[in-house]
Amino acid sequence: MSSDKVVIRFSNVKKLYKLFKSDKQRLLSLLSKRVKYAEKWAVDDVSFEIKEGESVAIFGVNGAGKSTVLKMITGVTFPTSGWVDVYGRVSALLELTAGFDSELTGKENIYLKCQLMGMRDQEIKDAEKSIIDFAEIGDYINQPTRTYSSGMLARLGFAINVNTEPEIFIVDEALSTGDSRFQEKCLLRVQEIIAKDHVTLLFVTHNLGTATKFCSRGLVMKDGRIIFDGPISEASQLYEGGSY
Numbered sequence: 001m002s003s004d005k006v007v008i009r010f011s012n013v014k015k016l017y018k019l020f021k022s023d024k025q026r027l028l029s030l031l032s033k034r035v036k037y038a039e040k041w042a043v044d045d046v047s048f049e050i051k052e053g054e055s056v057a058i059f060g061v062n063g064a065g066k067s068t069v070l071k072m073i074t075g076v077t078f079p080t081s082g083w084v085d086v087y088g089r090v091s092a093l094l095e096l097t098a099g100f101d102s103e104l105t106g107k108e109n110i111y112l113k114c115q116l117m118g119m120r121d122q123e124i125k126d127a128e129k130s131i132i133d134f135a136e137i138g139d140y141i142n143q144p145t146r147t148y149s150s151g152m153l154a155r156l157g158f159a160i161n162v163n164t165e166p167e168i169f170i171v172d173e174a175l176s177t178g179d180s181r182f183q184e185k186c187l188l189r190v191q192e193i194i195a196k197d198h199v200t201l202l203f204v205t206h207n208l209g210t211a212t213k214f215c216s217r218g219l220v221m222k223d224g225r226i227i228f229d230g231p232i233s234e235a236s237q238l239y240e241g242g243s244y
């Protein structure tokens, strides 16, 4: 169910990546305008609105610009031009450990990450136990995260993102975290979160079955543009057919 309140708005958003021949060239470009580079418009004049409580899938082949759109919503990257407006607390199953400091312990990183998400100290205290329980990494929670295996890191990142009452929930094919039992648990938790009426879901996946199960609206991206925005059944047909 969705309300009339807009929670995500893209207005003529463009994102340019500059591709240099080498890191040295990239550095030189800061000093001189004459250094040559190729241009890649990862997102090219994209506009859309998502209302509170909507569940929206984004389809598109590799490199279409899906993750770049999500990263602009989470603030990991910024538009080259245009506006991105986001109203509400964002949790993202994407770059799960962005913002972690590897010298800090798991517990300290919970605080760090939750503070970055704009949570107050009391809210963090309330969420801490459920995060630690969900992560199931035992005594390692008191060790610096540089000592974690990649699976353990992902578990902690996932646990934080799904135990902090998200209002806008962003999933980028991230359900393949950890071993199969942990994956199953993650999937159940994602279902619980998006069952709440006010929670808005944005879901990037190549799995049409999962998308159709969770989402009612679908965007199809091609070469950085949105070429379709409408009912999920039509979006998935278009994407599956591949003739766009």
Ligand SMILES: Nc1ncnc2c1ncn2[C@@H]1O[C@H](COP(=O)(O)OP(=O)(O)OP(=O)(O)O)[C@@H](O)[C@H]1O
Residues within 6 Å of the ligand: 017, 018, 019, 040, 041, 042, 060, 061, 062, 063, 064, 065, 066, 067, 068, 069
């Ligand atoms: N940091 C970067 N520097 C340069 N180019 C980038 C960068 N990030 C993404 N790109 C380019 O921007 C385009 C869009 O990338 P993006 O990651 O958004 O695609 P995607 O739709 O998420 O693809 P996938 O399905 O493979 O995840 C691609 O051509 C990619 O190579």
Ligand SMILES: [Mg+2]
Residues within 6 Å of the ligand: 066, 067, 068
């Ligand atoms: Mg991607």
